[in-house]
Amino acid sequence: MHNLQNEFLSIKVNPTGAELSSLKNLETGIEHLWQGNPEFWASQAPNLFPVIGVLKEGKYIFEGKEYEMPKHGFVRHDENIQLKEKTENSLVFELNSSEESLEIYPFKFRFEISFILNKKTVEVKHKLFNLDEKPLYFSLGGHPAFNAPISTNEVYEDYYLEFDQKMDLKTHVLGESGLVSHHTEGILDNEDKIRLHKELFAKDALIFKNIPSKKVALKSKNSGTVLSVGYSDFKNLGIWAKPGAPYVCIEPWLGIADIEGTDQNLKTKEGIEKLDSGNTFEASYFITIE
Template sequence: MKKHFIENDFLKITVKETGAELCSILNKENNKEYIWQANPEIWGSHAPNLFPVIGVLKEGKYHFETNEYEIPKHGFIRHNENIRLKERSENQLVFELLYSEETLKMYPFKFDFRIAFTLNKKSLEVNHHIINLDNKPIYFSLGGHPAFNIQLFENEKIEDYHIEFDQKMDLDTYVLNNDGLVSSNTKKVLKNESSIRLTKEIFNSDALIFKNIKSKVVDLVSEKNGKILSIEYRDFKNLGVWAKPGAPYVCVEPWLGISDIEGTDQNLKNKEGIIKLSAEKEFDANYTISIV
């Protein structure tokens, strides 16, 4: 499997060409690995890129104009072997996927998907750049799914970690039904608070899903060893937080879009959170991971 890396005095970043998936953030100062190493017995991914849908579609299908299409969960960027390294410099890797006959069968739009990983001291900026190559508007969602190691240090347990937002909030999570669709039911997570403690049971009902979240910066914090890293996601309206229950990682997922809601009419144009990009226009969305 082909991998590419960039490094500076502080960090070494590695990205798999397949899926343009970030698979390592190595802190050269303490030799700690911050990205989950995809143990297939628990969860076999590192940091999938989500496009042109997030989560699941109702019945795995959607409608556009008079036709019906199927797209797998989280879209077709993750695991995609047709993505190629487009540009490389000392501090940046840029990957690209152009539309093809294969993608047009699932997604009837001509597009150029690019994702850039830019290293600046102890921060990594992840930039999504979408170009509409079609003569009509295109409709899409996009997001990140990076998984960060917890229990980085000896004698730590999951309960020693929490995620800390940059402000106090009332925060409700939207509950998923048995098909992975977003229901109208919510559950209180924070009440004028700023931190969520991780536990072995916190994700027993799947991801925490926060729509239109006010906070745009969240820290991963160890009670014993302090702040580990920070994720800034000012270009993203929604946030998912997830892990396999009891696993030694946590995914912090900036999203533009969301899984289908229970009452969806399955029309792509009406999908909640969908982005409409006019012909020949371009779109950017960034998030940044900063290591302490």
């Protein structure tokens, strides 16, 4: 594990996939990041690139050729990510395209993910460099899971998510294959709070496209704000947990899983981002412990 701390927080990052594996409040001793109990979900905060969610039949088409791609992309399980730089307040990891990656993703790139501590905030910063001679198509996202409850005298239902504004929100329902269907269900009606309960994710993740809010707080009705996630660089938001598990994932996304009616063409995939040759893309989200 790679470690970093300041006077308020300590973090640990797993070298496989550069996955955040601990986020501890040093003032309270509380571990806020889900610790990956495989009984529910063995991951903790995977980095999603170059796709989000599942592809139809696990495949996509680029310029007439078919490629296979695992759920959420290949970075999350990649052991070739290297620690490029460590400073007093940051860890910077780097992954470069390779002959192996070109077999499933035909673009030359450099992907950097940095974890930057600033008082009680962790910035998770992504940088993508297009080293190819053609435009690069990608999606990008985070998947951090936060413990709820954080004290033994509370239950999951004591917790809720509160957005920075009241909204009308509909979730785009996932079908049995994990693809996004055309069905939606209302979640908020000029409201700003989603209460956590064990049936909330019975139909899988809540998926909010083009969400107006760009900050959400995890709160306890007993002890107030636990933490917040700011995601102004991201268009979409996923909220998820395994039903009955004591955590909640707050997932900033640039992109979305394939829709059921997709033609599997990467260039026209819903939510896909395009980065021209020689250009650089940056996007950050911020986790603040209260």
